[in-house]
Amino acid sequence: MPGPTICFGVETSCDETAAAVVALDGGRPRILASVVASQAGRHAAYGGVVPELATREHLRALDWVTDEAMRSGGVAWRDITVVTATRGPGLASALMTGHSFARAVAIAAGKPFLGSNHLEGHLVSAFLDPGAPPMPDVGEWLALVVSGGHTLLAIGRSDGTHEVIGSTLDDAAGEAFDKGAKMLGLGYPGGSALEAAARHGDPSAYDFPRGMLRSGDLSFSFSGLKTALRILLGKRFGGTAPAGKALADLCASYQRAIVDVLAAKATMALRQTGLRTLVLAGGVACNAALRAALAEACGRDGIRLLAARPEHCTDNAAMIALAAAWRHAASGAVSPWDEDVDPNLGLAPAGQKV
Amino acid sequence: MILAIETSSPHHSICLARVSAPDDVIAASSWEGLGRSGRLLLELDALRPHLPGVRLIAIGTGPGSFSGIRAAISAAKGLRAVLGTPLIGICSADAVAADLARVSRLGVFADAKRKELYVTEYALGQRLRGPTTIPSEGLEDYLARLTFAVSAEPIPGIPNRATPSATRLAQLAAASWRAHPGRHEDPEPIYLRGPTPTPLTRNP
Structure with missing residues (x-):
């Protein structure tokens, strides 16, 4: 053995x-x-x-x-x-x-x-x-990978293959968090600061766009969200970030728009693929609002949610x-010694298993 | 044995020689770097049977191509992590100067980008000044103080080519090691400027 x-x-x-x-x-x-x-x-x-x-x-x-x-x-x-x-x-x-x-x-x-x-x-x-089931027991899973550089939905398999079935057309979700935080004067990288400020805000205070929510496919788009924030800051706050309750409400509403799209697309992908396990990973997976939204959606549909530990x-x-x-x-895969790095390396697109 | 790696110019080389007699080259190879590190690893793999006998690793630290030098230092550090072999850095221009030790006033140049040049100045093989940077537009005035000027890559105004070699690097490193045995270094490329503070607008 x-x-x-x-x-x-x-x-x-x-x-x-x-x-x-x-x-x-x-x-x-x-x-x-x-x-x-x-x-x-x-x-x-x-x-x-x-x-x-x-x-x-x-x-x-x-x-x-x-x-x-x-x-x-x-x-x-x-x-x-x-x-x-x-x-x-x-x-x-x-x-x-x-x-x-x-x-x-x-x-x-x-x-x-x-x-x-x-x-x-x-x-x-x-x-x-350590609490996660072994990969062979899961067999196939849907992964939502959300970070500062990537937002994608992929099927992972215990035989070592994978397949991307949806991804962002422009900004990554983490990028939307960080750029929004910068506009709101929360520094860089400000995704976690935005999340912290959002805890005291009303997520329904402002109506931010949910990009491609009704596109019917598994693509994401977050570039319109930061534009909407910039316009709102200009119209309502003279182009500068507010403080106190107004800032908290902006953060909570902005975060809710991102989370709503991620949760809706993941749910759609689960239904389309019939997979029963959702893996949540990437830097944005630390976001408590996203974890809560996915836990609720998965609980409703009897889906097993495996969220990567924060570290x-x-x-x-x-x-x-x-x-x-x-x-x-x-x-038994190995790489040749003269393999070079690939800064643009991606995962296998839909229909092309690796 | 001493393992020397020189990758600061487009012309990369590697050499395995005896520490006690660095002119006695056991293996040597050279190739055009082309901004890639793959060939260096192939060369190291070819030397694998000799690696347990390596007592010193020497790296050419430039000034020159950061990509090439960093690939070599990274690989050398990887070897050191497993073998525990001491690692030292040698100024690559010193290897060129050692080849031209009869020149009374030598300037070794390299392209520093951003309209600047790296220059290291020697008299009869002994370093006088540098490495340092000078503005490209000041090259003509600088050349007036030299009797011979060389660069590994074509640089307008410098007609002569000379490339640092791992074989010469091994000799310099062996001499340096004999003069100061047992020292531990953490070599870096010769940085003559701070990092350009241009942050990414989008994460990778």
């Missing part, structure tokens, strides 16, 4: 330098170590992620996050089955640091290397929760290691 697949993984697609060791045994993952060095504070002053700064910081942090992951995981390189790093999507120069580092680790340790798709990591991230919603290497371990265990 084969032993567990133990994967050492590295993630450097944006502004978190992360390393993790994950064991996959009988479809059930176990995190042996997960270390994340966040650079968020270094970028906040610029109002967004500065790629050059991110890359410099990755180069400095890769050593110690790796040492810490191996030490706290209690594993030696000889215990590792496969090595991985995020191959894309993400910032080209940032991806390249982690990807080159991990390939050299694999060469030195005499282990195979398998590049990971960051989005595939999100697709399986909910299964890192696995933001960028981390545990989900990257799980994605690689999952694929390697299922098919």
Whole structure:
């Protein structure tokens, strides 16, 4: 009987330098170590992620996050089955640091290397929760991946394949949160600040547009939402962000518009596919209003909701290691040593299984 | 053995040599980088049987192509994470100057983008000044103080080409290691400017 697949993984697609060791045994993952060095504070002053700064910081942090992951995981390189790093999507120069580092680790340790798709990591991230059922028991699931860079609906399968069935046509939901927060004077990244302010507001105070809510398909659009906020701020508040109750009401209404669309499209996708499990993942999956809305919708329809734990919603290497371990265990897949990063790497479109 | 990697110019190279006799090259290879890191990893994989015997890793730290240098440093750090091998950085212009040690006043140039040039100045192989940046428009005046000017890539006004090589880098690193044995470094590309603070308008 084969032993567990133990994967050492590295993630450097944006502004978190992360390393993790994950064991996959009988479809059930176990995190042996997960270390994340966040650079968020270094970028906040610029109002967004500065790629050059991110890359410099990755180069400095890769050593110690790796040492810490191996030490706290209690594993030696000889215990590792496969090595991985995020191959894309993400910032080209940032991806390249982690990807080159991990390939050299694999060469030195005499282990195979398998590049990971960051989005595939999100697709399986909910299964890192010890309370989640093993992937083979679930078989097929619908995943709603919502982050600052992506908003998509995909079918994930325990055989290591996936298929995108819906995605945003313009802004990502997390981008809508962050841009809205910036307009409301809540800083960057302000998605969580907007959520905090929304807790004291009335979500029905302002009627923001629900983009493509009645389009009949599984596409999303959030670009009109921030335009609506800008117009509203101009007409009602002289172009500046209000304070107090008015700010709370704006935040709550803006958040409700995003959550309504995400919940409606996920529900539509579940009905169209007949799938009985919904995985919620990505940075925006931390949003309590979204979790509550999906929990209510799933509860109503008897759907099992697997929401990634908050530490696995933001960028981390545990989900990257799980994605690689999952694929390697299922098919023995490995990458060639001269595989390059792909900043625009996507998931397989509808009808094209990977 | 010493493993040297030089990727600061478009002409990349790798070399495995003896620390005690760095002229004794065990393996060497060179290729055109083309902004990709894949070939470097193929070369490292080809050297895999030798890796347990590597006692020092040397990286050319530029000034030059950040992409190439970072790929090499990242890979070297990956090797170090497993093998525990010490890692040191060597200024890539020093490797060019060592090839041209008879030049009385040498300038080693590289394109720094943003209408600037990197320059490192040498007299008979000894570094006098730099590396530093100068405005491209000041090149003509700068050349008046030199007897020979070289660059790895074509730069208007600099007619001579010279490329830093991993073989020369290995020799410099071995000498440096003998002078200061046992030290631990965390090499970075030679950054002569801060990061351009242009944030993304959209997350990746």
